[in-house]
Amino acid sequence: MTAAEIEHVIELAGLAPSLHNSQPWRFRVLPHVIELHYDPSHRLPATDPSERELRLACGAALFNLRLALEGAGVRPVVTLLPHLAEPTVLAEIRSGGRAEPRPERLRLRDAIPKRHSHRAPFRDIPVPAADRNQMLHAAQAEQCWLHLITPGEVGPLEGLVHRAHRVQEASPRFRAEMAAWTGRPADVWEGVPASAAGPKPGPQDQWVHRDFSAGTAARPEGLEYESHPLLAVLCSHREGQEAELQAGQAAQHVWLTATDRGLSASMISEVIEVPDTRDELRQMLGGTLHPQALLRIGYGGGAAVPAPRRAVDDLILDDDT
Ligand SMILES: Cc1cc2nc3c(=O)[nH]c(=O)nc-3n(C[C@H](O)[C@H](O)[C@H](O)COP(=O)(O)O)c2cc1C
Known part of the structure; x- marks a missing residue:
């Protein structure tokens, strides 16, 4: 995948919902694997003391990431909570080869930017x-x-x-x-x-x-x-x-x-x-x-207003981070 394609995949992952829009996820992009990390600086200890909802949000970002990769023709193979990884790693996503995306998965991928919390009646x-x-x-x-x-x-x-x-x-x-x-x-x-x-x-x-x-x-x-x-x-x-x-x-x-x-x-x-x-x-x-x-x-009844998102650069961990 090109750098621009990878950036787009991370951008779609970052459109996931999260408690109070805390966006507690970050990604390390390595040659054969993308690591999903939680961001310890984005915890909500009073509302979510066990970090259960932080993991729900990261799971939602992972689902978006899977759809985005499938949309780019890559079959994602996910390992949750890999052994021997850094403590902040929640999942590793590797390529299982190239595959034509199924139309129903493309529709879900296309729904990612349209999904917003609708708190109005x-x-x-x-x-x-x-x-x-x-x-x-x-x-x-x-x-x-x-x-x-x-x-x-x-x-x-x-x-x-x-x-x-x-x-x-x-x-x-x-x-x-x-x-x-x-x-x-x-x-x-x-x-x-x-x-x-x-x-x-x-x-x-x-x-x-x-x-x-x-x-x-x-x-x-x-x-x-x-x-x-x-x-x-x-x-x-x-x-x-x-x-x-x-x-x-x-x-x-x-x-x-x-x-x-x-x-x-x-x-x-x-x-x-x-x-x-x-x-x-x-x-x-x-x-x-x-x-x-x-x-x-x-x-x-009417469009929901999108909540803001962190910039993609902010979501990508550098090798020396
Ligand atoms: C685990 C979790 C719990 C949430 N709880 C609430 C909630 O109780 N009330 C609410 O209005 N939104 C809740 N949200 C939605 C977030 O506030 C929302 O996803 C975030 O502000 C981003 O906005 P968006 O969903 O429009 O992208 C929750 C989201 C997650 C992932």
């Missing part, structure tokens, strides 16, 4: 069964499971999300971290700017509580959230770092599948970040799966 239109099935298959293709919340589970889940939000809002460390990663000036390439924050959540809102508006956005009068979003819990079958990297790839496969089919999504993570509510959610789903991400999916 959706239109009240149900998600068709064919789209739900495609998203279930996307999770399974990455050795994970997507549980679609049933009508009977909506009430209990809503209670858990509210409780988790209250727990986090009562923590000065959580609030300080949120404040540090929101409301940044437009020329800062990390964090969630007010332009991408969505409307300021109100007490009447059912699902969207996390406030990225940093006090800047006045909520338009009469703006109401949809009454029945599709809610989907992305679960891994096992626990641990490898399972979290798989879950990140699965979440991104699901989200890009949704994007390709004209759907929008946002994440609602508090219920999974707070250990007690995550445990209750796990029991609610039968006690065997491990919840990793909660997605709200539907038809967005």
Whole structure:
């Protein structure tokens, strides 16, 4: 691959979602391998003390990287958590030879720049069964499971999300971290700017509580959230770092599948970040799966605003770094 092709692959990887847009990934490009590193300076210790969500984000970046390589005609062979590597290496990606990209993979690759967190209300239109099935298959293709919340589970889940939000809002460390990663000036390439924050959540809102508006956005009068979003819990079958990297790839496969089919999504993570509510959610789903991400999916009314990204140069580790 040419230097420009490799740069484009890294750029697409860097368009993955990450908690508070922290973009905790970096890449070392060697002659026969690309290493995916996590960036220790981009951790969020108050919200994500175990770095589970950091690995989800890096897994999502890895999925983008795989699609980008496939799009360039290279079959990626991935080793998660390779032995004998530096402690920051989460994956190694080697070439398994050249292969013609499949059309459905090119469509997912093309969905990468179109995917944004859509925190504004959706239109009240149900998600068709064919789209739900495609998203279930996307999770399974990455050795994970997507549980679609049933009508009977909506009430209990809503209670858990509210409780988790209250727990986090009562923590000065959580609030300080949120404040540090929101409301940044437009020329800062990390964090969630007010332009991408969505409307300021109100007490009447059912699902969207996390406030990225940093006090800047006045909520338009009469703006109401949809009454029945599709809610989907992305679960891994096992626990641990490898399972979290798989879950990140699965979440991104699901989200890009949704994007390709004209759907929008946002994440609602508090219920999974707070250990007690995550445990209750796990029991609610039968006690065997491990919840990793909660997605709200539907038809967005209007385009979501892209969040900024670090420059590609900033994402590439030099040999002497
Ligand atoms: C592990 C993880 C957790 C996230 N949790 C939330 C959340 O609770 N609420 C939310 O609105 N966005 C959440 N996000 C979305 C990020 O804020 C978003 O990906 C980031 O700001 C970049 O914006 P983009 O998704 O539009 O590219 C999460 C993303 C990841 C990967």
